[in-house]
Amino acid sequence: MDFKFIHAADLHIDSPMRGLSNYDGAPAERLRSATRQALTALVDLAIAEQVAFVLYVGDIFDGDWADFHTGQFFREQNVRLVRAAIRVFIVKGNHDAESQITKVLPKVEGVHVFDHKRCETQEIAELKVALHGQSFKQRAVTDDLAQDYPAAQTGWFNIGLLHTCLTPETAGTHLPYAPTSVATLASKGYDYFALGHVHQRQVVRETAPRIVFPGNLQGRHANETGSKGCELVTVRDGQIEAEHIALDRVRWHRLGIDATGLADVDALAAACSAQLRTLLEDMPEPLHAVRVSVAGQSELARLEAAQRGTVEAAVRAAAEDLQGLDVWIEKVEADLSAPIDRAALEGRDDALSEVVRLVNELAGDDDSVLVWVRGELQDLKELPSDLASQAPGNLDAAALRELLADAEATVLAKMPASVAKPAGQGRAPT
Ligand SMILES: [Mn+2]
Structure with a gap:
């Protein structure tokens, strides 16, 4: 039987936009409400596309709710889905692990949250869909949860839900978020592995099974660039067609x-x-x-x-x-x-050429830069103890060279263009 579903993860509803108050003229309200608006857009899409079910694969929340409004908002969106005969399946991730969320709201019928003690399987009999999933119990999960996922149910469309950093390659580093491997996931014989955790969308494997990180629903800062949204998946005669739908505001x-x-x-x-x-x-x-x-x-x-x-x-x-x-x-x-011809400056005989010559001389050799800095900047030894480690005498030669280059650029940029330019350019004829 043909059907559609939506796969989303890392909603981080009401996640604070970091440092927002520092920005003059920031559209604060639009930024603050963006994670909610993106979820509302997802629910609109689910209803318009008449999907059979929606998967939320962890980090729905950024952490414990500041008050009940955050949970209430998510609950309202689930009620909208269920009223449209759309079922909801949830696994919890590191940010909203069982132990992280302390407030409780009444359950919504038609919304299933997977157990955190063991992997469980949910069946949608009329579609012959089997969903296998396990929630995070606490923030750090060092075990490979996927290892204990059951083998596929033969003749059914099998979907695994897993919040995971997967491998060091996908997550960027070794982190204790249910690490596993593509080989382990592939060994289950599923059709689709709905992953969550990595905020950059990634199709880890195209088919058998298709393995996807949908990315987060709404980027939260300048390091989360590009279009964000969900996967809209169509299953026709057991074949998968999937597309990324942008929902970010x-x-x-x-x-x-x-x-x-x-x-x-x-x-x-x-x-x-x-x-x-x-x-x-x-x-x-x-x-x-x-x-x-x-x-x-x-x-x-x-x-x-x-x-x-x-x-x-x-x-x-x-x-x-x-x-x-x-x-x-x-x-x-x-x-x-500043556009400066250092070679020409160095050859001149004035204060500027002295700066350039000194920088050249010091930058050429690790010992001389260290000796000069320690000699010239004696007074900085009086720095308060908490700053002492940053005193020039404690920096290495490479860091000092960078500081010198910076200092030279500042000095030269402060010179009027006619002075810093090589002779013959930019000067009034005499
Ligand atoms: Mn996560």
Whole structure:
């Protein structure tokens, strides 16, 4: 029999957007309600598509609810599904493990939460679907839970639900979140493994079984970029067709702008507008939260050195000028250096050439940089004890070289362009 289902994970309902209060002019309410709006959109989709069931594979909640509203909201959305004859299956993950959530609400009939003591199997007889799953008991689960999942029921469509970091390759590191392996999952003979935990969508294996991390439903900060949503899976004659459906209401992006050759704020704003348009075209729908990095050798370094905040203001202005797109600049990072011909400067005979020569000399050799810093910066030994470990004398040569390069860039950027430019350029004829 043909049917559809939705697979979602890592909803993190009401997860606080980190550091939000630090941002001036942040659309705080839209950011704060985004995880809820994304879930409402999922339920709308489930009802419109007439799916048979919805799977939530852990981390529905970010942790214990601040009050009952968080749980009540999720419960209301489940009631909407059940009224539309859509069943709900849940396993709990590390963030909402059995031991993490202390508040209780009455159960909803048609919503099943898998046991945390052992793997259990739920059957939907009319579709011949068997669902195998186990919840997290506490935050850390070092055992391979999948090992004890039963073999597939022959002649049925078998789905495994598992919150897991899977392998070090998928999770990025070894973490105690029910680690297992693709081989273990494949050995069960299931058709589909609905995973949760990894926030970046990942199709781990295409078929037999199809193994998928759907990613989170709504990105929560600048490290969770790109479209977020759920898997809409159609099963026709036992064959799987699946697609990712975007449901996020705020989408996070990173935009790097090469400032080389941009000589003033108008040039920066123009470049920024053009790149924002390219990045966001075909995506009018959600609010776009963008972290912008401006880097390179540019006159902008001098403008920024003379008046801090110039680069950020220009980027924000560019975003405001965009028509038809909903953009909020979350943060602007500037890593600029003034366009300077160091070789030409070094050959001159003035204060600037002395700076360049000193930096060259020190950077060339680990011992000399350490000796010079310890000698010149004696006074910093008086630092309070909690800062002492960061005193220049305690840094290694590589860190000191980086500091020196930074210091040189700052000094040179503060010079008027006519001084720092190689002779013959930018000077008034005499
Ligand atoms: Mn998790």
